[in-house]
Amino acid sequence: MRTLQILSLDLAAMLLAAIPVAAVAGTPPAAPGTPAPSAASPVAGWDALVDSLHTLPERMLAKLPETMRSDPQIRQEVGRLTLEALAAASIAAVGGDGDAPRFLPTINDLLNVGQPNADTIYRTARLTPGGSYRISGKRGSLKLTVMAQFVMPGAAGAGMRSQLDFSTLRTDVKGRFDLLLSATRPEGYTGDWWQLDPGATGLMLRMVSSDWGKEEDPALSIERLDKPIRRTRPTAMVLEQRLRALPAAIDSMALRFVDHVETLRRQGVVNQLKVFNVPVGGLAGQFYYEGVYDLADDEALIVSSPLPKTCTYRSLILTNEIYETTDWINNHASLNADQAPPDADGKLRIVVSARDPGVRNWLDTSGYPRGIIQGRWTGCDSQPIPEVRKVKVKDVLAAMPSGVATVTPAERQAILRARRDAYLERPFW
Numbered sequence: 001m002r003t004l005q006i007l008s009l010d011l012a013a014m015l016l017a018a019i020p021v022a023a024v025a026g027t028p029p030a031a032p033g034t035p036a037p038s039a040a041s042p043v044a045g046w047d048a049l050v051d052s053l054h055t056l057p058e059r060m061l062a063k064l065p066e067t068m069r070s071d072p073q074i075r076q077e078v079g080r081l082t083l084e085a086l087a088a089a090s091i092a093a094v095g096g097d098g099d100a101p102r103f104l105p106t107i108n109d110l111l112n113v114g115q116p117n118a119d120t121i122y123r124t125a126r127l128t129p130g131g132s133y134r135i136s137g138k139r140g141s142l143k144l145t146v147m148a149q150f151v152m153p154g155a156a157g158a159g160m161r162s163q164l165d166f167s168t169l170r171t172d173v174k175g176r177f178d179l180l181l182s183a184t185r186p187e188g189y190t191g192d193w194w195q196l197d198p199g200a201t202g203l204m205l206r207m208v209s210s211d212w213g214k215e216e217d218p219a220l221s222i223e224r225l226d227k228p229i230r231r232t233r234p235t236a237m238v239l240e241q242r243l244r245a246l247p248a249a250i251d252s253m254a255l256r257f258v259d260h261v262e263t264l265r266r267q268g269v270v271n272q273l274k275v276f277n278v279p280v281g282g283l284a285g286q287f288y289y290e291g292v293y294d295l296a297d298d299e300a301l302i303v304s305s306p307l308p309k310t311c312t313y314r315s316l317i318l319t320n321e322i323y324e325t326t327d328w329i330n331n332h333a334s335l336n337a338d339q340a341p342p343d344a345d346g347k348l349r350i351v352v353s354a355r356d357p358g359v360r361n362w363l364d365t366s367g368y369p370r371g372i373i374q375g376r377w378t379g380c381d382s383q384p385i386p387e388v389r390k391v392k393v394k395d396v397l398a399a400m401p402s403g404v405a406t407v408t409p410a411e412r413q414a415i416l417r418a419r420r421d422a423y424l425e426r427p428f429w
Contacts, residue, residue, distance in 0.1 A: 045243035052247035056254055057082050063259040064322075074321065078258070081322055084113050085254035092249070093242045096202075098128030100231040101222045103205055108428050112324040113253045115260075115374065118317050118334030121207040121428050125222050127200050132182040132226040139166055139177045140218040143313045144208035144378065146283060149200040161197040163284045166218065180225075206283060208313060208378075211338040213422035257323040261372055264292045271301060272388050273373065285312075287383040290374040293318070293352055295365065300353035300393045302400070303373065305386035307348050312379030313337065316350055320368040329423050331366045332356075332416060339419070344403050348386075356412060357396040360405035 041047045060078050061069045068074045088111040095104045103123035107116040116122060127133065127149075139145070145166035151159060169177040169192050179192045203222075209215045223229065264270075269291045276288040293301055303316070315336040318326040328334035335350060340361040342348045350361045352373060365371065377383045391399050397406070407415065 089249040096126035098126045101125045118328035123205040125203045135179045137220040140216040143210045148204045152201045286378040302389045304349045308380035308382040310381045316375045319372040332364045
């Protein structure tokens with residue numbers, strides 16, 4: 001028996017088959033001559049997609065404990081995660097083309113799959129194995145811009161191949177760069193060149209900003225060089241292949257981490273932190289730590305840590321119970337080096353709670369009583385695991401050192417409005 005139904009792509013047919021037209025406010029009657037739905041779709045591969053989506057929420061919920069499976073709130077959030085995975089995979093299926101490539105949005109605050117980092121804009125571009133490509137544009141001024149070659153999941157040897165740091169690229173007086181990607185360097189070519197793995201089917205771009213309002217994001221173009229620029233009509237076979245590949249891609253995104261919080265909870269990593277070994281696809285030189293937070297409305301965690309002497313980038317973010325990153329655009333739910341400076345004694349202290357404790361370095365759980373705290377040290381000379389202490393929200397200031405930076409409610413709102421404006425001005429879509 002299905003424990004959760006989702007609104008699939010044939011929504012109108014489902015609703016109108018079950019509900020009288022008169023009961024649906026504003027719903028017009030079917031146009032004259034509209035054919036009745038057939039038992040099988042005339043689009044090859046469509047039924048497999050719909051069938052997979054039909055069972056996906058149930059399969060996701062099956063990975064969770066009964067207390068979560070029976071919670072209507074969690075059920076609807078699983079439905080949302082299903083739609084996020086569907087949308088993210090569909091963008092790649094519709095727009096990905098190794099012969100006419102472009103960088104497409106992949107995960108973000110709306111396509112919130114796999115716990116995207118709040119400071120990172122993620123883009124992907126499809127490649128055709130054996131092709132040669134040129135990437136050009138403005139390099140920008142971000143803390144980190146890193147691009148990785150990968151072989152898509154499901155293919156032989158799937159996974160990351162190599163990574164390129166954009167800070168190594170040469171730029172002209174206008175900040176522009178030009179990069180050639182090919183299996184072998186052309187004879188006599190002296191410009192920036194990156195060797196393409198012969199099996200690479202895509203590029204993953206991470207654009208990481210610490211000071212959202214001041215740093216400039218890259219502006220990139222990609223083109224295939226070994227074929228004329230012209231996109232012909234995709235064949236029915238190609239379109240069917242893309243459609244038939246969607247169920248596996250959606251499943252991979254939706255099922256992979258939905259129980260990650262529960263897994264950590266069963267391991268006893270609650271209101272404490274440990275090293276997180278990313279299974280695949282992590283940023284080179286990046287060290288992760290994480291743990292489950294489980295807090296009552298009047299409780300807080302004080303996360304404290306010494307800081308590395310040198311560090312390219314650091315951050316702390318939150319997720320909910322099914323590993324979606326907490327909304328960092330409208331909430332004070334992520335902090336990086338520019339947003340969370342250390343205290344006067346040089347130690348970093350961050351408070352995690354549902355209520356604003358009045359300290360500057362606060363992570364808002366945003367209505368989620370349980371989830372994950374995840375930190376990143378990138379390009380740092382040490383990787384300390386912070387200590388965690390649980391206190392009452394009313395006792396936070398007493399538990400902090402004297403002179404810790406505080407904010408008023410009005411100042412917090414000003415911070416929130418400024419960070420929201422700065423983030424929305426980034427090219428995140």
